[in-house]
Amino acid sequence: MSRMQYGVTEASAVNDWVEDAVTHADVVIVGLGCAGVCAAIEAREAGADVLVLERASGGGGVTAMAAGHVYLGGGTRVQKAVGVEDNVEDMYTYLVMNTPDPNEEKIRAYCEQSVEHFNWLVANGVPFNDSMYQGKHVLQMTDECLIWSGNEEVYPFREKAVPAPRGHKVAEVGHLGGAKMMELLTARAEALGVRILCDAYVTELVREEGRICGVRYRAFGEEKGCIRARKGVVLAAGQFTENDELLEEHLPELLVDGYTRQFTPYDDGAGHQLGHSAGGSLKHMGGALVTAAFYPPESHIKGILVNRLGKRYVAEDSYHSRSSLFTTRQPDRKGWLIVDEATYAVDPPHYGAYPLVDAFESVEEMEKALGMPDGSLQQTMRSYNRAAEQAEDPEFHKGKKWLTPLDHPPYAALDASVGAATYMAFTLGGLDVSIDGEVLTEEGVPVPGLYAAGGCASNIAQDGTGYSSGTCIGESTFFGRRAGRHAASQ
Ligand SMILES: Cc1cc2nc3c(=O)[nH]c(=O)nc-3n(C[C@H](O)[C@H](O)[C@H](O)COP(=O)(O)OP(=O)(O)OC[C@H]3O[C@@H](n4cnc5c(N)ncnc54)[C@H](O)[C@@H]3O)c2cc1C
Structure with a gap:
C-alpha cells in the first residue's frame, strides 16, 4: 500500500468546503492525544469554538500506551507533601545541561510554570497521589506518584544542579496512567464544549493568502471535503516512529533488527509532513528515546x-x-x-x-x-x-x-x-515551533495560522542521553496548552 502524500492546497482550488455547523470552527486540532486535548481545553476556555479531528475511532494515541509519568518540579504539591525540596533554578539547570541544543526560553518557561501546570492538570481532573516510590525502577507498578525518572543524581549533573525526583505518575496502579489521563482530560474537554470527530483522517492543510485556514479530511477512505478553521490549525498528530521512509531519512538506526519500535498505527508523522509541506522546518529529527x-x-x-x-x-x-x-x-x-x-x-x-x-x-x-x-x-x-x-x-x-x-x-x-x-524506541524530533506553538520556517518566521505541539513538534526532549521520563507528556501538555491559547487569540 502506498503511503498518503500529505500536503497543502490553496483555498482558491477548493470546491468542497463542508459548510455545516459541525464542521467548521475557530480552532481545528489534528489529533486527540495529550497535546491535542490540552490545546483543545485551553482554546475552548479562551472562548474559541474548537473542533478536534482524530483519525482513529477514539482518542488516546501513544499517550494511552504511556505509563503516565509527567516531568514536573520546582515545588509541586506532591514534592512538598513527601518532603522533597526543589526549586526552579535547579530544575532549569538540570534540563539545560541534559539537552543537546537547549532552547533556554522554553525550558525557563517550562520550569517557572511547572507548579502551575501541575495544578492545572489536577484542576482538569488528572489525579496524582501525595506519595513517593522509594526504589530505583523504570516504572513503578504501584499508584505511588513521585519517582527518580532521570539523570538528576548522575555525574556531572548532580554537581551543578541539586538533585530532586520530578517524575510524577498519574494515580493509577500499573502501567496505564497515560490512558487514565486521556480519559479524564477528554471528558473535561467535552464537558467544556469541545467537539470531537473521530474516524476523521486529515490529509491536507488549506491555505488562503499565505494563511492556513483549514484542513481536508477523509473518513473510512472516503473524501469528506475541507473544514474551515477561522483562527488556526493545531497539529497534534504525534510521532513518526511507524514511518519507515522518514526513519530511513532521519533515523536509519531504528530500522536495524534488534530495535522494537513502539507506536500506534497512526504514528506515520502526518503532523510533521503536513507542517513541512506548509513551509515549517523540522528539528532534531535524528533524536530518539532508545532503551533497554x-x-x-x-x-x-x-x-x-x-x-x-x-x-x-x-x-x-x-x-x-x-x-x-x-x-x-x-x-x-x-x-x-x-x-x-x-x-x-x-x-x-x-x-x-x-x-x-x-x-x-x-x-x-x-x-x-x-x-x-x-x-x-x-x-x-x-x-x-x-x-x-x-x-x-x-x-x-x-x-x-x-x-x-x-x-x-x-x-x-x-x-x-x-x-x-530488547531495545524499545520512539522518535523525538518534530516541527520547529515558537514558545507558543507557532510553526516556524527555516528563517524562524511563523507560518500564519499553523501551530504544532506534542510528538510532531520539537520543544525540550531531543535525544535519549539526556532524557528524563515524563518529559514528553510534560512538554506535550504544557506547550499544547500554549498553542491552543495562542491560536484562540488570533
Ligand atoms: C510505550 C510508551 C510509553 C511512554 N511513556 C511515557 C511516559 O510515561 N511519560 C512521558 O512523558 N512520555 C512517555 N512516552 C512518550 C509519550 O507518550 C508521547 O511523546 C506523547 O504521549 C505524545 O503525545 P501526542 O499528543 O503528541 O501524540 P499521541 O498521543 O500519539 O496523539 C496523536 C493523535 O493524533 C492522531 N493522528 C495522527 N495522524 C492524524 C491525522 N492525519 N488526522 C487525524 N488524527 C491523526 C493519532 O491517531 C493520535 O490519536 C511513552 C511512549 C511510549 C511509546
Missing part, C-alpha cells in the same frame, strides 16, 4: 557495563536510556553487564531486561567466553574494584551508594547487546 533497562533489580546498578574490548563506557547509575544509548554506540552494538554473586539478583522478568549469558568462576574465564582481548576485562575489574574499595570511581564517577567491589565469584554476564536485549 537493566534495573530493576537495583543491585545490578552496582555491576559494570563493558564492551567487547573489556572496557567500561558509561556510569551505570545513569538513567536507563542514557546507558542504553551508550551501549548502542559500542563496537558492534555489543555490551555486557557484569555482576558478582553478591550483586546478582533475579527479579520478575521485565521489559528490556538483559538475558543471562552464563556464570563464571573467574574473570579470566568470563573474558575468554565473551571474546574479549586477553587481560582486558581483568584489568578493568582490577582497577574498578580497587577504587570501589575507597567508594570512588575516577573513570565515570558513579554515585557512591552504587559502588562496591565486585569480588564475590561466581560472576554473571548479562547480555546488553542490541538484538540480545
Whole structure:
C-alpha cells in the first residue's frame, strides 16, 4: 500500500468546503492525544469554538500506551507533601545541561510554570497521589506518584544542579496512567464544549493568502471535503516512529533488527509532513528515546557495563536510556553487564531486561567466553574494584551508594547487546515551533495560522542521553496548552 502524500492546497482550488455547523470552527486540532486535548481545553476556555479531528475511532494515541509519568518540579504539591525540596533554578539547570541544543526560553518557561501546570492538570481532573516510590525502577507498578525518572543524581549533573525526583505518575496502579489521563482530560474537554470527530483522517492543510485556514479530511477512505478553521490549525498528530521512509531519512538506526519500535498505527508523522509541506522546518529529527533497562533489580546498578574490548563506557547509575544509548554506540552494538554473586539478583522478568549469558568462576574465564582481548576485562575489574574499595570511581564517577567491589565469584554476564536485549524506541524530533506553538520556517518566521505541539513538534526532549521520563507528556501538555491559547487569540 502506498503511503498518503500529505500536503497543502490553496483555498482558491477548493470546491468542497463542508459548510455545516459541525464542521467548521475557530480552532481545528489534528489529533486527540495529550497535546491535542490540552490545546483543545485551553482554546475552548479562551472562548474559541474548537473542533478536534482524530483519525482513529477514539482518542488516546501513544499517550494511552504511556505509563503516565509527567516531568514536573520546582515545588509541586506532591514534592512538598513527601518532603522533597526543589526549586526552579535547579530544575532549569538540570534540563539545560541534559539537552543537546537547549532552547533556554522554553525550558525557563517550562520550569517557572511547572507548579502551575501541575495544578492545572489536577484542576482538569488528572489525579496524582501525595506519595513517593522509594526504589530505583523504570516504572513503578504501584499508584505511588513521585519517582527518580532521570539523570538528576548522575555525574556531572548532580554537581551543578541539586538533585530532586520530578517524575510524577498519574494515580493509577500499573502501567496505564497515560490512558487514565486521556480519559479524564477528554471528558473535561467535552464537558467544556469541545467537539470531537473521530474516524476523521486529515490529509491536507488549506491555505488562503499565505494563511492556513483549514484542513481536508477523509473518513473510512472516503473524501469528506475541507473544514474551515477561522483562527488556526493545531497539529497534534504525534510521532513518526511507524514511518519507515522518514526513519530511513532521519533515523536509519531504528530500522536495524534488534530495535522494537513502539507506536500506534497512526504514528506515520502526518503532523510533521503536513507542517513541512506548509513551509515549517523540522528539528532534531535524528533524536530518539532508545532503551533497554537493566534495573530493576537495583543491585545490578552496582555491576559494570563493558564492551567487547573489556572496557567500561558509561556510569551505570545513569538513567536507563542514557546507558542504553551508550551501549548502542559500542563496537558492534555489543555490551555486557557484569555482576558478582553478591550483586546478582533475579527479579520478575521485565521489559528490556538483559538475558543471562552464563556464570563464571573467574574473570579470566568470563573474558575468554565473551571474546574479549586477553587481560582486558581483568584489568578493568582490577582497577574498578580497587577504587570501589575507597567508594570512588575516577573513570565515570558513579554515585557512591552504587559502588562496591565486585569480588564475590561466581560472576554473571548479562547480555546488553542490541538484538540480545530488547531495545524499545520512539522518535523525538518534530516541527520547529515558537514558545507558543507557532510553526516556524527555516528563517524562524511563523507560518500564519499553523501551530504544532506534542510528538510532531520539537520543544525540550531531543535525544535519549539526556532524557528524563515524563518529559514528553510534560512538554506535550504544557506547550499544547500554549498553542491552543495562542491560536484562540488570533
Ligand atoms: C510505550 C510508551 C510509553 C511512554 N511513556 C511515557 C511516559 O510515561 N511519560 C512521558 O512523558 N512520555 C512517555 N512516552 C512518550 C509519550 O507518550 C508521547 O511523546 C506523547 O504521549 C505524545 O503525545 P501526542 O499528543 O503528541 O501524540 P499521541 O498521543 O500519539 O496523539 C496523536 C493523535 O493524533 C492522531 N493522528 C495522527 N495522524 C492524524 C491525522 N492525519 N488526522 C487525524 N488524527 C491523526 C493519532 O491517531 C493520535 O490519536 C511513552 C511512549 C511510549 C511509546
